[in-house]
Amino acid sequence: MKLLFIRREKIRIYIPLLMTSCLVMSFFSAHAQQKPRIFISTDIGGTDPDDFQSMIHLLMYADRFQIEGLVSTSFQTGRKKDILDMIDLYEKDLPKLKKHQKAFPEPATLRNVCKQGATAWAPYKGFAEKTEGSEWLISCAKKSSDQPLWVLVWGGIEDVAQALHDAPEITKNIRVYWIGGPNKKWGVNAYDYIAANHPDVWMIECNATYRGWFMDAGSPADMTAEAYYPNYIKGRGAMGKDFIKYYKGNIKMGDTPSLAYVMHGNPDQPTGESWGGSFTPITRSSRTIFERNTTTADTVATYGVIEWRFQGPNINVPADSAVFTLSISGQQWPGYYIGDGKYAVRYSPKQVELGEYTTISSIAELNGHAGKYVSTAPWPGKPEPHDYKLGKNWYGDLPDPNLFIDQQQGAKTISKHRKAFLTDWAKRWAWLE
Structure with a gap:
């Protein structure tokens, strides 16, 4: 029996020539209307x-x-x-x-x-x-x-x-x-x-x-x-x-x-x-990690991820415990103890801005940190060592x-x-x- 060879994208179908053209069209119509x-x-x-x-x-x-x-x-x-x-x-x-x-x-x-x-x-x-x-x-x-x-x-x-x-x-x-x-x-x-x-x-x-x-x-x-x-x-x-x-x-x-x-x-x-x-x-997707307070000399990409890390005391708390707060423009983000006397908080600026932040905590070493940053377009900005590597x-x-x-x-x-x-x-x- 002779075969009709049809190719659609990556699909290969062998259909006997005796099959009606209506059946062939019906198959493709159903596929197109999915x-x-x-x-x-x-x-x-x-x-x-x-x-x-x-x-x-x-x-x-x-x-x-x-x-x-x-x-x-x-x-x-x-x-x-x-x-x-x-x-x-x-x-x-x-x-x-x-x-x-x-x-x-x-x-x-x-x-x-x-x-x-x-x-x-x-x-x-x-x-x-x-x-x-x-x-x-x-x-x-x-x-x-x-x-x-x-x-x-x-x-x-x-x-x-x-x-x-x-x-x-x-x-x-x-x-x-x-x-x-x-x-x-x-x-x-x-x-x-x-x-x-x-x-x-x-x-x-x-x-x-x-x-x-x-x-x-x-x-x-x-x-x-x-x-x-x-x-x-x-x-x-x-x-x-x-x-x-x-x-x-x-x-x-x-x-x-x-x-x-x-x-x-x-x-x-x-x-x-x-x-x-x-x-x-x-x-890649922008990520910048600072192990210090930042200033207006620190420029990051808008929509990128900023992570501030601070030193403090070793404390015995459950993993992912929020122990301080980052305040930016009246809004607040939780900061976490990540072990070995290190604390971290992440933020992503949603617009081009000159931002200012402060930290609030009952832990003296985490309280009162303050700084500034500048976020600029376009995203993802210039390459940074800590950028996420994407597929x-x-x-x-x-x-x-x-x-x-x-x-x-x-x-x-x-x-x-x-x-x-x-x-x-x-x-x-x-x-x-």
Whole structure:
């Protein structure tokens, strides 16, 4: 029997010529229509309400994805219930949505994948105890599938760090798009653990590019952050009614670029064009360790990791005990005893800045340290001896100055798609009229 040889990417298939062309086309059609598998980790309900906006957007496009996890990783007041509340709104709007797309998932299906993740920042070692969310991530990542699990992180990366610690074999099955920046500032210890111990994970570390999403550079007048709600959202469905509660309806949705990345473009090619931005491979991530107080002569990369280490007494405390505090601009980070009379604290500046710090502790030798530092763009900056050495699948914001918006590195690679994205979303809001 003669055979027809067909090649698609790396798949080779031998099909008897007697098979109908319809069967061949059916195979490729099913392959092309495969929905991306996504896992959302969100700090919804925390101090920044933009995650509620992003969750509404996700639910309005839920027909486009296999949603395998919705995990709360908020370290303030947010919890899993905040996700469930949004699904309640989605349920009210579902009949109208289904008139246009039958593939929207049932609310019960979404509720079943809601889990509670970490509720505290990782200690110095970068991980703590397993959570319902980290366990669910491991379970999803281990499913038999011919496509990766896209882990879209909208807040702290603690549950990802925990899952990688508990089941490092999942590294090959996941692809992470992390909205870093301020989340890296707070979750710096979890980041340190991943970069130091799992440099081969597939990672888009988006520290600044995402800001192009809510910067109105070049937006049409009817689609600015302030104008979009009254023009396209107001009066449309339960989710539209709820939207006004967050930033008075002004759109921000700083985490949505992670979802947009797998919506429009080729997610296998981070260097290409995508609604979620374009990125560059990086082989190192900035880390500077100071065993002294710093001054304005000490320059570090914005979004890099700074670690200060101080000498003090030998004390008998459990590992990862926080025994002093680093205070910067009225915010505080815990410092830890790391043994042999050494103490350490990590910080990651989220912007170009001249920073000042002081330490606070009941231990005299740790109390009252003070200093300054200067953080500059672009990231990852000049090489340093303690930089994290990364694998071949780690990507960061493009450093080209022509792609900045103000001080936001790479932001133009997203802002140029803002009109197309918002126009597409407006069509879905019209479904809820």
